[in-house]
Amino acid sequence: MSGLPLFRDPWAKREAWRKSPVFSNRVMFRNLFPGFGIGLAAFTVYVVADNVLFSAKKSASEHH
Template sequence: MSTRKANLTGFNAQKFAAAAGQPSRDPWARNEAWRYTGPFTRGNRFRGAFPGFGIAVVAFAGYMVYEQVFLTSSHDAHGAAAEHH
């Protein structure tokens, strides 16, 4: 005599759990593929987050060079010994 009761409904919980696991193929993969290609890649999204940043860096560097070369103070020509205010 078996200690296990007969299942009258035919429902097997182990088979149900195995069948309800992860699907073998994602049905939405084709619809989500656009997020990872072309202009929507991680690198392109990061570049788009700071528009004009490259131009701003070049302009700032150019201004710094201009300031150091052409906008020198006349006090620098006297040297450190001549201190007058």
């Protein structure tokens, strides 16, 4: 005998995709909300710009 075990899993090749790193929990969670980070950054820039512009206009109009 060549030292190989006599029993082999005939489904091992068909089940190998489950152990692929593409299907890990971290990758699945990261791809759960695509574009969320970019959208959050864009919304934050919008809110900051809106507050800066309107506070400048409001303070200029309050002097009259």
